[in-house]
Amino acid sequence: MAESATHDAHVTSTGLSNVKLGMWLFLGSECLLFGGLISTYMLYRGRVSNGPTPEQIYDIPFTSVSSFVLLMSSLTMVLAVSAAHNKDDRGTNLWLSVTALLGATFVGGQVYEFTAFYNEGLGFTTSLFGSSFYTLTGFHGVHVTVGIIMLMALVAINKRSKVPGSKSETVEMIGLYWHFVDIVWIIIFTLVYLIPV
Amino acid sequence: MTTETTHDGATAHGGEHSAEHGMSTRGYINIALILAAITALEVSTYYVDFGPLFLPALLIMMVVKFFMVVSYFMHLKFDNKLFSWLFYAGLFLAVGVYVAALGTFHFFIR
Amino acid sequence: MAIIERPAPGSTVPALTPAPPAITPARTYGALRRPVATTGWKSWLFTVDHKKLGLMYGATALFFFIVGGLEAVLIRLQLAAPGGKVLNADLYNQMFTMHATTMVFLFVMPMAAGFANYFVPLQIGARDVAFPRINAFGFWCLLAGGIVVNLAWFLGGAADGGWFMYAPNSGPVFSPSHGVDFWTLGLQIAGIASLTGAINLIVTVLNMRAPGMTLMKMPIFTWMITVVQFLLLFAIPVITVALFLLTFQRSFGAQFFDVAAGADPLLWQHLFWIFGHPEVYVLILPSFGIISEVLPVFSRKPLFGYPFVVFSGAAIGFVGWGVWAHHMFASGLGPVSVAVFSLATMAIAVPTGVKIINWTLTMWGGKLVFTTAMKFAIGLVVLFTIGGLSGVTHSVAPSDTQQTDTYYIVAHFHYVLFGGAIFGIFSGFYYWWPKMFGKMLNERLGSWNFWLMVIGMNMTFGPMHILGLQGQPRRMYQWTEARAGEGFFNLAFWNLIASVGSLILTVGIGLFLINIVVTARSKVRAPLDPWNARSLEWMTSNPPKEHNFDSIPHVHHLDEFFHRKYEEDPTTHTMREVATAEEVLAELERNADKHIHMPSPSYWPLVLASGMPVVALGIIYSIPVAIVGGLIMLYALYGWALEPATAPESDFDSTSNNGHAVGASHG
Numbered sequence: 001m002a003e004s005a006t007h008d009a010h011v012t013s014t015g016l017s018n019v020k021l022g023m024w025l026f027l028g029s030e031c032l033l034f035g036g037l038i039s040t041y042m043l044y045r046g047r048v049s050n051g052p053t054p055e056q057i058y059d060i061p062f063t064s065v066s067s068f069v070l071l072m073s074s075l076t077m078v079l080a081v082s083a084a085h086n087k088d089d090r091g092t093n094l095w096l097s098v099t100a101l102l103g104a105t106f107v108g109g110q111v112y113e114f115t116a117f118y119n120e121g122l123g124f125t126t127s128l129f130g131s132s133f134y135t136l137t138g139f140h141g142v143h144v145t146v147g148i149i150m151l152m153a154l155v156a157i158n159k160r161s162k163v164p165g166s167k168s169e170t171v172e173m174i175g176l177y178w179h180f181v182d183i184v185w186i187i188i189f190t191l192v193y194l195i196p197v
Numbered sequence: 198m199t200t201e202t203t204h205d206g207a208t209a210h211g212g213e214h215s216a217e218h219g220m221s222t223r224g225y226i227n228i229a230l231i232l233a234a235i236t237a238l239e240v241s242t243y244y245v246d247f248g249p250l251f252l253p254a255l256l257i258m259m260v261v262k263f264f265m266v267v268s269y270f271m272h273l274k275f276d277n278k279l280f281s282w283l284f285y286a287g288l289f290l291a292v293g294v295y296v297a298a299l300g301t302f303h304f305f306i307r
Numbered sequence: 308m309a310i311i312e313r314p315a316p317g318s319t320v321p322a323l324t325p326a327p328p329a330i331t332p333a334r335t336y337g338a339l340r341r342p343v344a345t346t347g348w349k350s351w352l353f354t355v356d357h358k359k360l361g362l363m364y365g366a367t368a369l370f371f372f373i374v375g376g377l378e379a380v381l382i383r384l385q386l387a388a389p390g391g392k393v394l395n396a397d398l399y400n401q402m403f404t405m406h407a408t409t410m411v412f413l414f415v416m417p418m419a420a421g422f423a424n425y426f427v428p429l430q431i432g433a434r435d436v437a438f439p440r441i442n443a444f445g446f447w448c449l450l451a452g453g454i455v456v457n458l459a460w461f462l463g464g465a466a467d468g469g470w471f472m473y474a475p476n477s478g479p480v481f482s483p484s485h486g487v488d489f490w491t492l493g494l495q496i497a498g499i500a501s502l503t504g505a506i507n508l509i510v511t512v513l514n515m516r517a518p519g520m521t522l523m524k525m526p527i528f529t530w531m532i533t534v535v536q537f538l539l540l541f542a543i544p545v546i547t548v549a550l551f552l553l554t555f556q557r558s559f560g561a562q563f564f565d566v567a568a569g570a571d572p573l574l575w576q577h578l579f580w581i582f583g584h585p586e587v588y589v590l591i592l593p594s595f596g597i598i599s600e601v602l603p604v605f606s607r608k609p610l611f612g613y614p615f616v617v618f619s620g621a622a623i624g625f626v627g628w629g630v631w632a633h634h635m636f637a638s639g640l641g642p643v644s645v646a647v648f649s650l651a652t653m654a655i656a657v658p659t660g661v662k663i664i665n666w667t668l669t670m671w672g673g674k675l676v677f678t679t680a681m682k683f684a685i686g687l688v689v690l691f692t693i694g695g696l697s698g699v700t701h702s703v704a705p706s707d708t709q710q711t712d713t714y715y716i717v718a719h720f721h722y723v724l725f726g727g728a729i730f731g732i733f734s735g736f737y738y739w740w741p742k743m744f745g746k747m748l749n750e751r752l753g754s755w756n757f758w759l760m761v762i763g764m765n766m767t768f769g770p771m772h773i774l775g776l777q778g779q780p781r782r783m784y785q786w787t788e789a790r791a792g793e794g795f796f797n798l799a800f801w802n803l804i805a806s807v808g809s810l811i812l813t814v815g816i817g818l819f820l821i822n823i824v825v826t827a828r829s830k831v832r833a834p835l836d837p838w839n840a841r842s843l844e845w846m847t848s849n850p851p852k853e854h855n856f857d858s859i860p861h862v863h864h865l866d867e868f869f870h871r872k873y874e875e876d877p878t879t880h881t882m883r884e885v886a887t888a889e890e891v892l893a894e895l896e897r898n899a900d901k902h903i904h905m906p907s908p909s910y911w912p913l914v915l916a917s918g919m920p921v922v923a924l925g926i927i928y929s930i931p932v933a934i935v936g937g938l939i940m941l942y943a944l945y946g947w948a949l950e951p952a953t954a955p956e957s958d959f960d961s962t963s964n965n966g967h968a969v970g971a972s973h974g
Binding site for chain 1: 437438502505506507509510513514515516520540541542543544545547548549551552555556559560561562563565568569570571574578948949
């Protein structure tokens, strides 16, 4: 994942970097993935044959806080990218670590939320609402977790001398991924949590 | 380079250090503050009754936040247009097909 | 048969540039040292060379073509006579499911991916793809996916829900064996191949064109492949979602398609066909691209209306997203939806018709040369038109409700897929074989191959129009004498004809396999430019060297190679030859790049992909096994991330240590 190269940037037909083009294509593709999961949830959110309904268990204040945390992690991520472009290694590592920490806070919040919901009677197999809720938010959580692993791996290998490719571009790519995960949550927060069935 | 890889400058674009970074740290923080404010407004709909404006207001705020992150944090606004084309192709295709699919379930007229 | 007889290139071609410098790994990256073999099985296993990977895709696809073909023959034997006893009902269900799955996902798609891998970099004048390691990873995923899907045959029975796997029929209640589990997980893995391949090839086409090759100077095959990769890029995630939902339902008790819990079975149908309709263009467009190369070469004319062929291809790709519900006209969508999708479906016939006209006018007035490749190309134009016309009859919803789930549909899609996609692929075999292997496929056998396939195909699928309109349903494992009817249109007669036809088809394809063996044993080398071809992939040796081109050509024309060989005579306005292919090549050699470092082989793509089937088996049988698979993948990712795609300068032998990595640089 943490791979890139910039020495090709001046030889490609478009003048753009291969890795960056590839990353944007991947993110375009991910839109269809999350679109499908969100649509499934929207179709099924009101179908509660068994167990609690969304209104009964959503804890809006709690989720608002964790949404805010994830939103702010986008700011720290962009600061990391900025530092990397300025060749500021200490700043890069600092902001990458803060971003990973905020992401971990979000995932921790999600684990807490899942546990709480489960204790209130909403299991994965309880109802269509349960299945589609856990699948959608779970997929998002896995994406955040993958992002955290990439951030931490990047901080770790940044300390090595020889990392393949350009460091600043690698940070930028992970940044794009991280922001994408954030914008997916912006949609989920509104459609799933704030708009009642 | 020992190879003939010079290109005849299709849409040559400096790469690394050019217009990709049209924003200062201050700018990023401002964007984050606006995003935070919109989020606060979104959450307030949970406590305050917005009446018939509720749904459109929430959706508009969601879209504004979405495009602010994409345009500024992900630099699409400042970057080569090709990136925007590729990403928005996926985004609008997703919106199109899934809205149409939900439409066939009479999702929007219940 | 060669059009212009020339002596084989002889010794001039390989002499000037030495073999690529050997790599001596100086240090270990992550966990393992780099593989270094340049010959033998290791050079294939760990290769990142797009040509080797293309051949591996092709060989895998050909193997699955034989498997899928045998499944088809069993189906036709079962239906040859009333009350067939060859297969029981259960096995019959597995057979038609796996026949379609194999042909779609494991033959046509990988074969197109193979051609794309091999020829797109050559056609755009590149030395490799943008992400060579991801390319290798894609191939291994495809192979792993194909194995997982077929493993079910030996572990309790294959998937039995039809290739569309409609819910809730595919749920644990109605399909209790593990077949569907293997199917979903296998296709999931194969889907990774398509997705990574799509990103890789799009970036390759956008970024790695030779100097001067603008988008509108790209060969049409490359264009069609690009459209296909965009379709895959956006369609694969949709089937990914559907497959995940089904896996979660079957393995973890989720309720997505459990009607008793209030689920909507149409959800699966929508997700499947949002993927599934772009998918049919994924199957056909590569073949359209192939014959758009073949027809001009053997008509001795440029492609008629190149921009129209490009834009109609793109239009098919775009409109293909708005027609999926025509697969669901009989499912009760409601009149508005049916009307909208019906109109969109009629509209998509227009760009397809544009292409047919362009091909016809390409041949019009040309000096046609009926090589086997050309015959298959013309066969495609004719047979696809028949299939396309019966397709238009489906767009009329009232008519479609009569035809749905009958053999009429089977007839339609075999005309477009066999007569279209597969004929195009065979055209590609005969056209590009000398390029890939340096030997020409036998034209005499090829002619028999073609005519037996045409006869067999029309005998097999033609009568299915009648069978369908007479009401024979699809997917029924037996038909009975009592319902066969009488007279000319009775089911018995036409079923028998179809079954005999399938055997003729088998012989025809068998001749192709024999042709491969005969060609491989033949000592005759192919001439450098056997077809007097037009595009860049022919402007290199047969088969191409590892680095494809000694020097990267500067492109000034569409059909660049042709324009280097021929110039227009200003007085007579005819084209006259100004250089032979050998002279064009010698010119490139004179300017050969001195130091070319290709991306280096790697273990990691294979290791990463090998973790996937372990995860799949773990999900089906035991979660700890899945965790082991996950650890294998983590290990591979670690090694991958720390290994530069092209070995560092110090690893190349000292004679060439001032070279640069060119073209592909990472991945």
